[in-house]
Amino acid sequence: MNRLELTGLTTRPSQVWGGVRLVPLVREAPVDGLRLHREVYERLGAGAVEVGPRTRYVSYIPHGLVADWSGDGEGAEGQGGQSAAYGTQFGGPDAPRTLRLPRPPLHRMAKRRPGDRLRFLPLHLALEGYLALHFGGPSTAWEEWSRRALRDGLSPRAEDAYLGWSVRGLGDALRIFEIHPDQCGVMVYVADALAAAFVVPHPEDYRLLHASLVEDLYGELVHQYALYGAPVAEFGARLGDGAHIRTLADLRAAARGQERAWEEAHEALFARELLDSSYGFDRVYRMGSFTLWRFLPPFVRDGGGQHIGETITDHKGQVAYLKTFRLSDAQIRRGYLLHVLAGAEWELSRAAATLGSSREELVRRIRAAGFSELLKGNV
């Protein structure tokens, strides 16, 4: 698979607040056999994750998600094992509200929990995938590469992201957003640029996780758009002069037409960059008939937005869970550069030829992208 399949999800009219547009995604029927729950971490999300032996990933981690594919999520409160609401419980009075985790560091990005449960860290899975892009470095010792790069590979990298609270208007927009009864997802647009997509398998999960969007990470670009962007226009319904409307039934048909028009416009105009791209999928975990993937965009430089993220798909490849992070232009450039270098097996002259530029120009670009420590000082 190389695309995201959002079949089964219908788009409903957007709700606008200032520069933020939220587009609800509604499922006719919830996905069978998979539920998601939230797990809240202490210490305001400052966390370290052990990714591998002697390798750690340090980031802001406000919460984790627990995927439960045991299939007894429906009304199985209390009968053996943990109930449906695993982390955040609104159910029984004696149920703990948050799960107390005694550590950092967390062990692994995705970790099996007792029973048919998997804990994973939303977005961090994807971000770590992006950060570790071609982490290994060159396999041949080219003279240009510094001793350090040869020994350690691409040294640990850091990327900046903004907390949802600091994206102006997002908190308010989420607070006043009116959740649909069958809503299973939302697309967040800031200044009409797709900032994030979020899909869960079940409407009840969505209701619990809706507020968590404000604690998520958002790219630099999203933050800037929110800060400097003007309020966006509502796409209000228009019925024209109604010349052909003779009866109430005609009027109703015209009104239905407006609802449909929005849905088509959204898929063709707004969500195109997310749905029409082909991604490189990387399997993280198999759980029954569901699979947890993380994906990277093709890093083509066509000016459109590019998203990294993670998703859970069922056996037919349909999306049951999705969370994306929009990369900024600089991040896309870095990804592209690493791709080209890796494609040319880290040989500078070949890579320069692929890019159609000179060797000096490529060196300049590598330095400008913040990878100067990879190069020897005399290059």
Added chain:
Amino acid sequence: MNTPPEPLADLRETLADLVAAEDVLLFANAAITATGQREFRSGALDQQLSLDFLHTYVRVNYRRVYAASLALDINDHNAARIVLGLLETAGEASADERRTEGRLIAARLALLPPQRVYRLFGEVRRAGINNRRTRAIMRNWLAARPDLGHDAVKYRSGVKTAARHIHLRCAEGAGAEVGAFLFRPGKLPRYEHPLLDAWRRAHYEQGAVAELPFTVAEGFAARHGMKREAFLKRAAPRMTRLERLRTLEQRAVGDRRPDVDLTVMPLTRLALYVLALPFEERVARRTELTGALRTAARRAAGRHAGSWGRVHAVLDDSFSSSGSGQKRRRPLAVALACHHLLEVLAAPGAYRGLWTSGRGDALLVRPWGPTPLGMRVLDALEPGQGGAAPDRLVIVSDGWDNAPAGLAGEVLRVWRSRLDPGRRTAVVHVNPVYDAGGFDVRRLAAGVPTAGIRDAEDLPALVEIARFAEGRTGAAELHAYLDRRVALFLGEGHRQEKQEEEEAVS
């Protein structure tokens, strides 16, 4: 020789008139709905700034109208602000205007709950307004209080501030004791006035606590460490109607609820009470609650009952009707109260109420989900029983329509221009939420008259004023209407029941 041609002058005058009429309606809507508190979408500061501007703008430009709005069903917050504004800028009014204003202020103060008036007097003092006229107004209001001793106990600092500000003579007669109570506490060994004396004794005697007004007694009870249940039981006879409603759930012992006559409560308050109950309890007490709501609605409808013909209503129970922390569930309560009121106003059996969520049980409404107002308006326009179109369509909503946005306005516009050009059906939109950014309540469509609403009880009067918002009746008629309301207001003290609300029932 440069006199402008006549028609042009006419046109200019009409335009100015129309603008003036618009401003008047704008202000009336704001003064009915806005309280400077947080709403679902805007914060308290936005609300206050917006309201400040509107008050200054109308006071400076239409002083007569500003004063006249005291006669409308505006809320107490704005009434107090208008009174303060008028007193503050008395110099800008002519002698004649001042006389009318004085009468309007006196009539309005008589209707306001006393704690509001005392707070207003405090603001008068802080603003440094102290002229002969202001003192006369305050003195007259204090003289009209049924029992100053009761006020001195219940609103102690308020009475003290007011008395000090106007140099109230507390030397002789019954006033002497109150004066001693306020300004020389602890001097008299005992008071003749039973309440003043009870207040003195309550400091060391638990038995005297129950003789005091409820809010004062609460403080003493806490000081004596009295058990809440026992205290409430003993204080119950001295509570006001609303205090009884408020403490109803606290006074319940197990399943047994104290015998409170819910039917005497005002309709919107009752709706707020019902919405605060959990679902199971609403189901268990269905007959009682529905009965109380119906009775209250019948009383509120009064002579209008059954006179509105076939009525269809669209009622907003979307998530935004949950209001804010300061105005909890207010929009939903207004919708629920309107639902019952409209049922009474409509001809028997000719009412249909549609909730935006599609739920049918009015007693179990909750603020949830989006607002597909357009589709619901279409449903409401469907002919009712016997295939006849409704005579009236009433929409109770905060004016935000988001699934999709603006569809309700479009549906109403096309329907009016294409399907009902003859205006068989009157459409009115009442809105319980003030939109700080727009200085008005939000409208659905240009052709639909919108009126602000705070208490569902005012619905019949509001429908009358909403008529002017449609722009089909002229500015002259609006002013005539205002004059009529002022005359009515000054002539007879209607809405007496509002005044009684906060008074102690002894």
